[in-house]
Amino acid sequence: MTTTAVETVTLTIDGKTIQSPKGTLLIEAARKAGIEIPAFCYYEGYSLQAACRMCLVEVEKAPKLQVGCTLPVAEGMIVHTDSPQVQKARKGTLEFLLTNHPLDCPVCDKGGECELQDMVFRYGAGESRFTEMKLHIDEQQWSPVVFYDAPRCILCYRCIRVCDEGMGVGALGLGNRGASAVILPNKVTGDNQHYLSCDECGACIDICPVGALTSGIYRYQTRPWEMNHVGTICTHCSNGCKTTLGVRNGRIIRGNNRDHSGINGEFLCIKGRYAFDFVEHPERLQSPLKRVGDRFEEIPWSEAIETVAARFSEVKAAGGKFGVIGSNRTTNEENYYLQKFARQGLGTSNIDHQRTGDLTTLLDALQGRGGALATVADVYHAKAVLIVGSDLSQQHPLLAFQARAGVRHHDTRVYTVTPGPVREDKYSARGVIAQPGGEIAALEGLREDLAKEPELVILFGDAIRGDAVRALVRFADSLSIPVKYVCLLDYANSRGAVDMGLTPDLGPGYHPVDRPGLTLDQMLKASDLDVLWIVGANPLRNRALAGENTFVVVQDLFLTETARRADIVLPAASAYEKNGTLTNVCGEVQRVTQAAKVMGTKPDLEIFGLIAREMKINVGIWQWQKMFEEIRKTVRGYNVPLPVVATGGAAQTNPVNGRVPSLIRPEEIRSAGDTLFTSGTTGRYSNVLNAVLESPGRLYSGK
Amino acid sequence: MTFSPELETKFAKMLQSYPPGRERSAVVPMLIYAQDETGYVTDELVEEVARRCGVTSLQVHEVVGYYSMLYRKPRGKYHVQVCTNISCLLVGGEELYHHAEKKLGIGNKQVTADGLFSLEEVECMGACSWAPAIEINYDFHHAVTPEKFDALIDALQKKHS
Numbered sequence: 001m002t003t004t005a006v007e008t009v010t011l012t013i014d015g016k017t018i019q020s021p022k023g024t025l026l027i028e029a030a031r032k033a034g035i036e037i038p039a040f041c042y043y044e045g046y047s048l049q050a051a052c053r054m055c056l057v058e059v060e061k062a063p064k065l066q067v068g069c070t071l072p073v074a075e076g077m078i079v080h081t082d083s084p085q086v087q088k089a090r091k092g093t094l095e096f097l098l099t100n101h102p103l104d105c106p107v108c109d110k111g112g113e114c115e116l117q118d119m120v121f122r123y124g125a126g127e128s129r130f131t132e133m134k135l136h137i138d139e140q141q142w143s144p145v146v147f148y149d150a151p152r153c154i155l156c157y158r159c160i161r162v163c164d165e166g167m168g169v170g171a172l173g174l175g176n177r178g179a180s181a182v183i184l185p186n187k188v189t190g191d192n193q194h195y196l197s198c199d200e201c202g203a204c205i206d207i208c209p210v211g212a213l214t215s216g217i218y219r220y221q222t223r224p225w226e227m228n229h230v231g232t233i234c235t236h237c238s239n240g241c242k243t244t245l246g247v248r249n250g251r252i253i254r255g256n257n258r259d260h261s262g263i264n265g266e267f268l269c270i271k272g273r274y275a276f277d278f279v280e281h282p283e284r285l286q287s288p289l290k291r292v293g294d295r296f297e298e299i300p301w302s303e304a305i306e307t308v309a310a311r312f313s314e315v316k317a318a319g320g321k322f323g324v325i326g327s328n329r330t331t332n333e334e335n336y337y338l339q340k341f342a343r344q345g346l347g348t349s350n351i352d353h354q355r356t357g358d359l360t361t362l363l364d365a366l367q368g369r370g371g372a373l374a375t376v377a378d379v380y381h382a383k384a385v386l387i388v389g390s391d392l393s394q395q396h397p398l399l400a401f402q403a404r405a406g407v408r409h410h411d412t413r414v415y416t417v418t419p420g421p422v423r424e425d426k427y428s429a430r431g432v433i434a435q436p437g438g439e440i441a442a443l444e445g446l447r448e449d450l451a452k453e454p455e456l457v458i459l460f461g462d463a464i465r466g467d468a469v470r471a472l473v474r475f476a477d478s479l480s481i482p483v484k485y486v487c488l489l490d491y492a493n494s495r496g497a498v499d500m501g502l503t504p505d506l507g508p509g510y511h512p513v514d515r516p517g518l519t520l521d522q523m524l525k526a527s528d529l530d531v532l533w534i535v536g537a538n539p540l541r542n543r544a545l546a547g548e549n550t551f552v553v554v555q556d557l558f559l560t561e562t563a564r565r566a567d568i569v570l571p572a573a574s575a576y577e578k579n580g581t582l583t584n585v586c587g588e589v590q591r592v593t594q595a596a597k598v599m600g601t602k603p604d605l606e607i608f609g610l611i612a613r614e615m616k617i618n619v620g621i622w623q624w625q626k627m628f629e630e631i632r633k634t635v636r637g638y639n640v641p642l643p644v645v646a647t648g649g650a651a652q653t654n655p656v657n658g659r660v661p662s663l664i665r666p667e668e669i670r671s672a673g674d675t676l677f678t679s680g681t682t683g684r685y686s687n688v689l690n691a692v693l694e695s696p697g698r699l700y701s702g703k
Numbered sequence: 704m705t706f707s708p709e710l711e712t713k714f715a716k717m718l719q720s721y722p723p724g725r726e727r728s729a730v731v732p733m734l735i736y737a738q739d740e741t742g743y744v745t746d747e748l749v750e751e752v753a754r755r756c757g758v759t760s761l762q763v764h765e766v767v768g769y770y771s772m773l774y775r776k777p778r779g780k781y782h783v784q785v786c787t788n789i790s791c792l793l794v795g796g797e798e799l800y801h802h803a804e805k806k807l808g809i810g811n812k813q814v815t816a817d818g819l820f821s822l823e824e825v826e827c828m829g830a831c832s833w834a835p836a837i838e839i840n841y842d843f844h845h846a847v848t849p850e851k852f853d854a855l856i857d858a859l860q861k862k863h864s
Contacts, residue, residue: 173761175768184768186761190746190775 011077020073027055027068030081037081038090038119040097040209041156042069045266045405046165049157052097054119056089057081065089087123094124100135100179101210102151110211112224116154135179142185142196144691145216145274146205150182153212159183159204166267168393168404168423171198183212199397199676200692202273206256206266217274217688218254222246229258230595231648233582235329235575236271236679238356238489239264239376239398240584240650243272245576245595252276252576252596263376263588263650269397270689271679276576278685279596283558285571286600296559296569301602301610308553308568309614312346312531315551316615320530322348323523323550326502327536327604328356328491329682331580331592333627334604335493335500336508336635337619338535341608343507345617349517350529353502354537355669356490358465360498360662363510365473366485367658374457374484375586375652380406382484384413384429384453386446388439388472390461390488391699393423394675396585399459399486400424413453417442419463420700436463440471451479459486466666489585490671491680492575496583499635499653505663509636510656521668535604536572538562538681555604560681571601574682578603580624581645588650589640673699704751706740714755726756730766734773743774771825779814779821781859783807784838787824790831795848799835800824802849806856819863820856 007022013030020029027037028044040052048070055068060078065085080086097116105111137150157174160183164170175184185196205213227246234241234255242262246254255273260266278284288304289296299307315322324342326335342351366372379385379402393400404427406412413429416422417439425431430449434442439460443450450456456476464472469487476483489495501508505516518526524539529547535555540562545552554566563569575582576595580603583589602610609622620627631638640651672680675697677689689695697703705711714733721728733752734744741748744767753760767773785791785800804810807820814821830836833845837852844855 170759170761173765175764177769184761184764186759188746188749188761188764 009073009075009077011073011075011079013079014081022073024073025069026057026066026071026073026077026079029073030068030079035081037068038123039069040115040119040154041158043158043161043207045409046158046161049161052154052156053093054090056086056093058083058086090119090123091125094120095128095130097154098124098128099130099132100151101154102134102136104152107220108152108211109214109219109224110208114211115209137182140194141216142194143198143200143216143693145200145202145270145688146185146196147214147216147219148183148185149212149214152210153183154210155181155183156209158207158209159213162203162207162266163198165408166401166404167199167201167203168400168426169198171196172204195693197694200270200274200694201268201397201676202256202270203266203268206268206273215254215274217277218246221253222248227253230593231259231261232576232593232595233262233492233584233590234268234272235492235682236275237396237398237674238491238494238585239396240492240582240586240588240590241268241272241398242590242648243268243276245276247595250596252279261648263584263590264398264401267398267401269676270692271676271683271686274688275679275683275686277687278557278682279574279576279598281558281685281687283685284598284601285556285558285563285569286598287571289559289563289566289569291567304568304570305607305610305614308570309611311551312611313615315530316346318530321526321528322346322350323518323526323529323532324348324351325520325523325532325534325537325539326351326353326497328353328489328494328497328680329575330493330497330536330604331575331578331624332493332496332500332583332589332631332638333580333624334535334608335497335502336631337605337608337622337627339501339508341612341619342533343513345612345615345619349504349513349515350523351502351517352504352520352523353494353497354490354520354539354672355498355664356494356671357460357462357487358469358664358666358669359487359489359495360503360506360510360660360664361466361469362473362485362487363656364658364660364662365470366655370657372484373587373652373655374459374486375588376402376584376650378457378484378586379403379459379486380409380412382406382412382455382457383410384415384450384456386415386417386450386456386458387422387424388417388443388458388460389419389436389463390459391418391420391422391675392459393703394697394699395461395671395673396459396488397676399488399585413449415446415450417446418700421702422700423703425702437468439463440468440475443472443475447475447479451481453479453481455482455484457484457486459488461488462669462671465669466664486586488671490674492584493582495585495587496581499583499587499637500631503662506660508631508634509638510660510662511636512661516663519665519668521665534562534566540565555607556681557601558681558685570607572607573598573601573603577601578605578624580605581628583653584650587637587653587655589638589645589653590650591645591648675699704747706737710736710740718755727758727762730756730758730763731770734763734767738773743777776812777814777818780819780863781839782821782823783856784823784825784828786826786828786830786834786836786838788827790827791835794834796835799837799847799849799852803837803852806849806853819860 039055041049056065058080171186241264243255244258287298416431538560554563555572612619637653644651677695
């Protein structure tokens, strides 16, 4: 692709001469010059609306005030954004916007962070000339998470556009006309009991400049300035969205993406925005438990740690057999510590976690290539995206959002090869239906189109594993275009679990170990395990453990099926209650910051450390910073720039470059197939995820 | 849902009269003709029009909410529309409307108990030269006086008693 030099024009805004690329909107050109043109309906990245009239500016030689959000800059244009005429227009616009606005700011959720409040404060008149009664419409609940208060609405259409264009759902529209116009949800009923059938992502609430759309989770809970805002990473899927948790008195009250500083920009799905409620689910474990007969007894932490350490030491001394199963959600530091504990502390290679995608084979197949793994941003910037064997909008909502944004902004061509209809069908260049196992053959049908693309990002799900991954890479090679890959994985740190060596054959950084141990399935089937230590995983959900006399230690948030089989259960802290780093599906390392504390629980890292200390073995200091430092020094690819991570950015790890002699067992790789409304164990204990009508949802339904 | 054979023929022709891919253009005419058969715009009708025109039902609801001549509630067998816009107003349109309220015993957008009549105060119907004008279903009546109005209503009433 050749890039032509961008033509620039010179214009004057408020006496300031500025240069701006031709075609830039006046509002954007002014913003880049540090001049604010106020607006409600204008929102960068979405279609233009010109509905609110707040951005009226004076352009010399134009007969009347011009709309700054739709007016492209032109050569020699002279603009005044603060003339008496403009000031009067703004006052008038705000007076009209407040005609029916209830001014219930003291009880409105948005009070304190409301764009209408700010605008009136800055540009508005203190008095209104209206003496008429305000129109009132009762508040409506559209879903467990979305409430609509029509009188507060200023009809900026942002919610309608973000739902249609951003989310690809189109669940919001405009009802009626004129002064009685309201926002409508997609399920309109004759008896006025309207409701929503959508992703329940809350993007409409987030983007609402006023308090018209409010969240069922957060409404009337607090004033925004009474919260601490903790930027951390969502613990649910693997996409690694930043969510800013609003915390008051140690309780998480809301999640949103307050400053849009994460890799997800303005995007969050229902999980990142609302599904933090598992943290205070009444069934959350808050004390260590010890099995006595067929029931559990609460015991103090000291006794629990002593019991576990004593049994570990005893089995180790007797040369017994250990098994360790790690988590897809614990931090990199914890994963690293756990594998070190297993390999050095317990002397076993029997360590694994539930594999949800075949990353190792991909890394091996990519031998000799640099920079062949895509970032979240690459999925947006790519000219073409190929999705193989995944219902991306359901399973990887951020990546799907990125692809949609690419289509909207620069005509990204999206291709899909899926076992059923997907949301991408609405805007994909081509979609092919292929049953699991038939994907690679089906790709041939797309060959001609794909080969014409200048570049490609391939995202593939768990159906592509083992030799199919190599076949996929061979196919991509044969296209002779630059290709980047994303191997789709399930949970917040599925990627970090593999990178940190929670695998029987590969240590941290994919270094092969001398004597590979047992895989997860093999451990569950082994009848002679003396100890099975399961951290943040639920492998016994629908399988049984063969070892009848195996001493089972489980660290988890809830009394899962696996925990019920345990001899000792240790209550762990969730990702929202600890510090550390997570690596997302694209290999980007991000910082997790503690937002809440649940009494009686401990972060897994601390639990590991306490057991090690009790056993009198040295695995390392159980502080996340120390462990992260060790990871940066020793794990290949993780020597990421500290400032990026420390300041809440995402640093992509430089992955290994082939030569990964993995003994992967493809049959053990399976995704849990979570939808937008399920999320493994934490999802089962999230009231919000279970409360929405759409839950649990279904993959490949075309939604 | 299906309509009368005549309407089905009309709709089939209608969908052909727009460029391919512009089937959504038929939303408004389809609603207005279908409404004459169903009496008002039911939820079922919205779904059907959405399906036939290839749009979401929400998009059809947006249209229905916008146009005042699309009704979400049942009307009377005879829908009486009285213009009170400027030309009619000047020659007694408003008085005529109030008379109509009394005569029929109902207010704006209400239906008589027997379901025979409904009343609506409307804006200009383009019959200014013959003001004050009323429209009963699709029939215009010009230079209507209260007496003429009573006669019209009585005649319709008689037809159904």
